[in-house]
Amino acid sequence: MxxxxxxxxxxxxxxxxxxxxxxxxxxxxxxxxxxxxxxxxxxxxxxxxxxxxxxxxxxxxxxxxxNKIYLGNRSYGVESAAQVYYGKSINELNLAQIAMIAGLPKAPSRYNPINDPKRAMIRRDWILGRMKDLGYVTPEEYSEAVNQPVTASYHGAKVELEAPYIAEM
Missing domain, CATH: 1.10.3810.10 (Biosynthetic peptidoglycan transglycosylase-like)
Structure with missing residues (x-):
């Protein structure tokens, strides 16, 4: 289509x-x-x-x-996103954090949990709701996850020199 x-x-x-x-x-x-x-x-x-x-x-x-898609903040792939947003490996994240990363592919800049935590939480909760509706998580797991705050913070490399054009190259 x-x-x-x-x-x-x-x-x-x-x-x-x-x-x-x-x-x-x-x-x-x-x-x-x-x-x-x-x-x-x-x-x-x-x-x-x-x-x-x-x-x-x-x-x-x-x-x-x-493992190839861009997920914001210079992270490409879900493992990289887990490292950048949470400072952990993807298999160490809780359900709320995994759902946050799962919401990024649609629009990494719009649903970025560091730049716009409110919008990112709305997207995360929608993902969790779909997971519950489709039977991937129990109502209890869903309830626990949607009640968790946004815990993302930047764990990537510190920018030592401002050179946006050459950095993208």
Missing amino acids: GLMRAAVQLVSTGSIQSGGSTITMQVAKNFFLSHERVFSRKFNEILLALQIEQQLSKDEIFELYL
């Missing part, structure tokens, strides 16, 4: 307005292609995604995705 929506927008406006990528397509782009928004890149992305799906299981593809 995302591809169809993107195709309709491309035809109607003449330019790429939004993404239509599946997780596999995002893995193909993140590992093998540029982020340039051109039709040829999208075509190559689709071909690579088809090859990836022939070689890897959905769980393996999702693992690659989770």
Whole structure:
């Protein structure tokens, strides 16, 4: 459906307005292609995604995705995010902290628990609610997790020199 929506927008406006990528397509782009928004890149992305799906299981593809995506504050991947936001490994986090990280992929800048803890908590609680509704957590676990405060703080490397453009390179 995302591809169809993107195709309709491309035809109607003449330019790429939004993404239509599946997780596999995002893995193909993140590992093998540029982020340039051109039709040829999208075509190559689709071909690579088809090859990836022939070689890897959905769980393996999702693992690659989770270990490559940007999650704010110079963290790429869930383990890096756990280190940056909590100073711990991902398997040491409690349910509320894990749900906080799970809310980041949608919009890391918008749901950043350091920059906007209130909005991040709303997103975290929504994730926890979905987990409860889908049977991944019990009502008791849900209640305990939503009552926890935001405990994220920056644990990343200290910036010694302000050079934003070269840092991104």
